[in-house]
Amino acid sequence: MAALCGCSGPLSTLDPSGPSAASIALLWWVMLAGAGVLFALVLTLFLLVVLRPGWGSRLPSSRWIVLGGLALPAVILLPLICYGLLAGERLLPLPGHSPPRIEAVARQWVWTFRYPDRGNVATTNVLHLPAGTPVDIDVSSEDVIHAFWVPRLAGKIDAVPGQVNHLRIQADTPGRYEGQCNEFCGVGHARMHFVVIVDRPADYPAALAAAAATTKAEP
Missing domain, CATH: 2.60.40.420 (Cupredoxins -  blue copper proteins)
Structure with missing residues (x-):
């Protein structure tokens, strides 16, 4: 409840009143969701190791580095990076159009x-x-x-x-x-x-x- 108090107010980016601000707010929520999924995956692996000793010991350490350190983050982070770049491009002024x-x-x-x-x-x-x-x-x-x-x-x-x-x-x-x-x-x-x-x-x-x-x- 305390955290939700920061989602509104005159300086809140999560209370948009324009298309650019709405795009930024949506990007924030998408990033938060992606971070939540990645955190859940890492926490699941951690709990499996703690609650089931020996789980995953058949995999060599190099495999864990590739799968857990590279593949797992890439599945979440690469789509987020692509979405962030596309959202940023939409915020740029369009060529050929001259508003006030x-x-x-x-x-x-x-x-x-x-x-x-x-x-x-x-x-x-x-x-x-x-x-x-x-x-x-x-x-x-x-x-x-x-x-x-x-x-x-x-x-x-x-x-x-x-x-x-x-x-x-x-x-x-x-x-x-x-x-x-x-x-x-x-x-x-x-x-x-x-x-x-x-x-x-x-x-x-x-x-x-x-x-x-x-x-x-x-x-």
């Missing part, structure tokens, strides 16, 4: 979001997204290495000085989501979080304009 773009610029210990497709307006520590629409986030840094992560919407990607990394993100439903830097970046790292506001498509332009006006009014 937002620039996420990190610096100690603030996130600035610029919207080139919306007159290059900017918001601070608040990212606005339209619901049901894929958006490409161009992530960069002005000082040290940070990381952009909204667990319920997509995987994480590093913000590297002098380099722009791309992450496609999509939220299924309007609401408020939490994001954070999960790469240690200095003494203020714990405070480097941001809010993602997902608006209905019809409300998105007005909500973004209001947030940008608030950012301009701040000292």
Whole structure:
């Protein structure tokens, strides 16, 4: 019961609200199931040795190394690796399709979001997204290495000085989501979080304009 408490919450990867996050959550469950099967097989062999002394003694040690150390893990791990690679490929932006773009610029210990497709307006520590629409986030840094992560919407990607990394993100439903830097970046790292506001498509332009006006009014 205590472990299940970690499966929900604003920063839970197991409570997805977007296709990328759902793919990552499914990958986690598949990996957990594979690890459970492998653990059960190893535990079964261990119990057979303990409860039935002499069991398996007819097999030479080299055979045990090949079967138990190579063949048994390969039966589980190779399919998991293949599935993980396929799942990772599905998270990459598709070539030839250009959705709206937002620039996420990190610096100690603030996130600035610029919207080139919306007159290059900017918001601070608040990212606005339209619901049901894929958006490409161009992530960069002005000082040290940070990381952009909204667990319920997509995987994480590093913000590297002098380099722009791309992450496609999509939220299924309007609401408020939490994001954070999960790469240690200095003494203020714990405070480097941001809010993602997902608006209905019809409300998105007005909500973004209001947030940008608030950012301009701040000292």
